[in-house]
Amino acid sequence: MKLIFQLFLLLFFNFLSFVYSTNCGQYKTKSDCIYSKDSCKCGWYACSSEGNPDLGYQWCLEGDKTGTKKFVSITKCSNTTDGYIYTFYCKKYLSNLAIAIIVIVGILLISGIVYYFIKKKKDKRAFYEQWIEKLLECKFIPENIYKELCEKCKEILIEENNVHPIKSPVTICGNIHGQFNALLEIFRIGGELSSTNYVFLGDYVDIGYYSLETFSLLLALKIKYPEKIFLLRGNHESKHLSYSLGFYKECVKKYGSIHPWKYSCQVFNYLPIAAIIDGSIFCIHGGLSPRINTIDQIRGIDRMKEIPEKGSFCDLIWSDPDTDDGWHESPRGGGFLFGNDIILEFCRINDLDLICRSHSLIQNGYEYKFEDEKLVTIWSTPNFCNRAGNSASILQIDENLNRSFKIFIDDFEEKEKKKKKKKKLNLF
Numbered sequence: 262m263k264l265i266f267q268l269f270l271l272l273f274f275n276f277l278s279f280v281y282s283t284n285c286g287q288y289k290t291k292s293d294c295i296y297s298k299d300s301c302k303c304g305w306y307a308c309s310s311e312g313n314p315d316l317g318y319q320w321c322l323e324g325d326k327t328g329t330k331k332f333v334s335i336t337k338c339s340n341t342t343d344g345y346i347y348t349f350y351c352k353k354y355l356s357n358l359a360i361a362i363i364v365i366v367g368i369l370l371i372s373g374i375v376y377y378f379i380k381k382k383k384d385k386r387a388f389y390e391q392w393i394e395k396l397l398e399c400k401f402i403p404e405n406i407y408k409e410l411c412e413k414c415k416e417i418l419i420e421e422n423n424v425h426p427i428k429s430p431v432t433i434c435g436n437i438h439g440q441f442n443a444l445l446e447i448f449r450i451g452g453e454l455s456s457t458n459y460v461f462l463g464d465y466v467d468i469g470y471y472s473l474e475t476f477s478l479l480l481a482l483k484i485k486y487p488e489k490i491f492l493l494r495g496n497h498e499s500k501h502l503s504y505s506l507g508f509y510k511e512c513v514k515k516y517g518s519i520h521p522w523k524y525s526c527q528v529f530n531y532l533p534i535a536a537i538i539d540g541s542i543f544c545i546h547g548g549l550s551p552r553i554n555t556i557d558q559i560r561g562i563d564r565m566k567e568i569p570e571k572g573s574f575c576d577l578i579w580s581d582p583d584t585d586d587g588w589h590e591s592p593r594g595g596g597f598l599f600g601n602d603i604i605l606e607f608c609r610i611n612d613l614d615l616i617c618r619s620h621s622l623i624q625n626g627y628e629y630k631f632e633d634e635k636l637v638t639i640w641s642t643p644n645f646c647n648r649a650g651n652s653a654s655i656l657q658i659d660e661n662l663n664r665s666f667k668i669f670i671d672d673f674e675e676k677e678k679k680k681k682k683k684k685k686l687n688l689f
């Protein structure tokens with residue numbers, strides 16, 4: 262394909278140079294030719310010394326305004342050395358021909374370029390598909406491919422807003438923390454991408470053993486389905502936490518290099534802070550901030566950086582709801598504890614039905630913090646750390662914004678044993 266494209270370019274530019282360099286003769290003036298238009302019956306004519314200068318003949322050509330020419334006669338010129346106006350004819354002729362050919366070549370060129378890019382896009386899709394196949398088997402991919410995934414994902418994420426708008430139906434997923442089985446289970450029970458979008462509330466890495474595979478698969482799916490998969494930022498998507506809580510060590514162990522961790526940290530900085538579903542369900546990793554009253558204020562945050570230790574950006578990622586009204590210091594060290602009065606006020610100001618967040622382990626997989634059901638915590642890692650014994654959940658929102666939770670537990674090993682033949686996961 263590349264060769265055809267180059268050939269097109271070559272032909273096109275060769276032709277252009279041919280048109281502009283062609284000179285059928287030295288144009289002088291009409292009067293240089295002894296035969297004037299009146300004395301010659303031709304509409305256009307040319308006296309050419311190229312014909313046969315010794316014999317003193319002139320080429321006499323006839324044509325009309327449409328550019329059609331025909332040879333009429335050869336008439337003897339009395340002064341053939343006095344030049345010719347052959348150029349006049351020749352250029353006219355060429356200009357029409359040139360336009361026709363330029364149009365044809367132009368069309369071919371444009372269709373060639375369009376075809377080239379469509380083909381390239383398809384090839385790229387096929388390229389990611391083969392790695393997705395591998396990642397679905399919980400195998401990590403070569404370092405150069407992982408680097409490419411990160412680079413490509415940054416290009417997509419930079420286009421997304423701090424508060425990214427998402428349309429229902431959508432499946433909302435909480436913390437995963439490198440438990441790869443949990444991610445596969447989410448897709449199994451959540452359904453195919455043709456029937457639902459997915460938004461993940463952050464904390465993909467650290468603690469579990471498969472942070473790299475989990476994050477890689479999410480990146481690859483984000484690239485393949487940028488309008489279907491949405492990844493928000495959790496507090497673990499930071500240099501500081503992912504260095505000390507497992508992801509860094511896992512990268513070094515699996516790749517023998519710190520570079521994949523560095524590429525990942527760059528991607529972390531591009532992840533959106535929040536999402537809003539059909540304008541009424543607000544999704545965030547942690548919670549609210551005393552410095553933020555409106556969603557518009559979140560849109561103004563510069564997110565392309567490490568999560569700061571304090572300030573509104575930090576609060577949104579780190580805060581937790583609490584039974585006491587008002588704002589209180591958080592035992593986590595970052596963010597705040599906020600009460601139901603704060604939640605109700607934020608929902609009222611921003612016309613929200615629900616705030617969806619993760620960030621806290623919930624024994625039953627999800628929890629409405631208060632009876633009015635304006636804030637829910639979703640946790641998607643069953644049996645956290647292989648010892649918490651908790652259930653996990655996802656929240657599905659349909660086109661009418663009806664909510665339904667799907668609960669799952671850590672019974673993956675038993676399921677595997679039961680399966681005589683391993684059924685391939687069909688996501689799409």
Ligand SMILES: [Mn+2]
Nearest residue numbers: 464495496620
């Ligand atoms: Mn968290």
